[in-house]
Amino acid sequence: MGMPLDERLGGDVKRVEHELMGVKQAVLRPVGLTVAQYAALLVLAGQPGISAAELARRCRVTPQTMTTILRNLESAGLIERAPHELHRNVLETRLTEAGRTTFEQADKRASAVERRLSAEFTAAERVTLRALLARCSAVLTDPGITA
Secondary structure (H helix, E strand, C coil): CCCCCCCCCHHHHHHHHHEEEEEEHHHHHCCHHHHHHHHHHHHHHHCCCHHHHHHHHHHCCCCCHHHHHHHHHHHHHCEEEECCCCCCCCCEECCCCHHHHHHHHHHHHHHHHHHHHHHHHCHHHHHHHHHHHHHHHHHCHHHHHHH
């Protein structure tokens, strides 16, 4: 074995991510959203009119997955899509009134999870944790890692 299991950080990162998504899924279920749908509404709330391609990038999903998410949100009446006034091939996506209401309910629940997690750390520890995660991200996105 190239590296002992108890020295591998990937499993720890995955476990915490899985636990966070599980808790968020549980708190969003009563509002009728998945974590991915909530993430899309969160971005749309801050950037109305964003394209599906950019939305996919910001939500860290594939364009195909975002197409499914948007189709489901549109079917539920939570978003509307219309051609961009200058670029007819680009669809702008915006929250409907029902979408804004649903988002606000969901955001209260998801924010409570984030606040509880954040409260576990001092302000200095949060800064350190973010810095450590940024270093993880930097090394994992370095093209030399696959060489």
